[in-house]
Amino acid sequence: SINPTNLLTSSYEKIVNVAHRGASAYAPEHTLISYQMGEKMNGNYIEIDLQMTSDGHLITMHDERVDRTTNGTGLVKNMTLKEIKQLDAGSWFNEKYPHYAKNEYEHIQVPTLEEVFKEFGQDANYYIETKSPTVYPGMEEKLLKLLEKYNLTGVNGQPSYVILQSFSTESLKKIHVLNEHIPLIQLLPDSSPEMTDLQLASIKKYSIGVGPSFKRIDQKYIEKVRERGLQIHPYTINTREDMKKALKWGVNGIFTNHPDLFHEVLKNV
Ligand code: G3P
Ligand code: CA
Incomplete structure (x- = not known):
């Protein structure tokens, strides 16, 4: 059974359900539709990956190239926002996932971060990742x-409107200097071994917790992180069985493409 004390954490009271790239199991990732669906499915945070256009606009996309999630080709950093806006960011999903295909996904656009804020304002919470910050100097300042x-x-309230995340320690430290109030999560790559005490102490200086790959962790790992006063939000957990396991082990939240499923699991805890 799941230990109920795990359901309360010291600084952020509830277990967070992060809609990874929106409700990306059901709709084209990083589109307004996917984010809206994440909200409807009771996600507590919209997860957003950031890239930046050649004319300095922050857009929501996972890859540095547009190839996988649009009908275009090339690097975001070499394209203007006008060029990005001409791309179809939905049809690929219908082809790849016919089971979840919908006509309304055809020809939808890649949103800018500003359009996302205009759409949801303070009615949503945002869990935003600075992707490839070395490719995009100035990304952090623009984001802030x-x-x-x-x-x-x-x-920030409870929970905070915004959590910022990055695999780049440099990017997180830069943000922390610009605004020390924004909660930060240090992402850890798939290849990352268990953190040493020294590493955890150093992460704690600028962040509230870590985001490791679920594949790399177990109960002992989670206990070690939490005993040192850090939160832990593993990515990306998509089955009921793994969600239950993560809760039992004591995570503070998870990234999932199925926020509806995690909501259901949380209700039955
Ligand atoms: O940000 C958490 C998780 O999304 C990290 O991996 O590659 O999906 O951005 P990625
Ligand atoms: Ca991400």
Whole structure:
């Protein structure tokens, strides 16, 4: 059975259900439709990966190239926003996942981060990743400016409107210097071995926790992280069985393409 004390954490009270790339099992990832679906399916956070266009606009996309998730080809950093906006970011999904295909997914656009904030404002929470920050100098400053414009920073509530995440320690430290109030999560790559005490202590200086691959962790790992006062949000958990296991082990939240399923699992705990 699941230990109920695991359901309360010291600084962020509830277990967070992060809609990974939106409800990306059911709709084309990183589109407004996918994010809306994540909200409807009771995700607590919309997970967003950031890339930046050649004319300096932050857009929501996982890959540095547009090839996988649009009908275009090339690197985002070499394309203007106007060029990005001409791409079809939905038809690929219908072809790849006929079971979940919908006509409305055809010809949808790649959103800018600003369009996402305009759509959801303070009615949603955002879990935003600075992707490839070395490819995009200035990405952090632009992100913080946009967060300020939409009143998503400052003294954060429970839960905070925004959590920022990155595999890049440098990017997180930079953000921490710019605004020390925004909760940060240090992502850890698939290849990352168990953290040493020294590494955990160093992560704690700028972040509230870690985001490891679920494949790399077990109960002992989670206990070690939490005993040192850090939270743990593993990615990406998509089956009921693994969700239950993660809860039993004591995670503080998870990234999932199926926020509806995790909501159901949480209700039955
Ligand atoms: O941000 C958590 C998880 O999404 C990290 O992996 O490659 O899906 O961004 P990735
Ligand atoms: Ca991500």
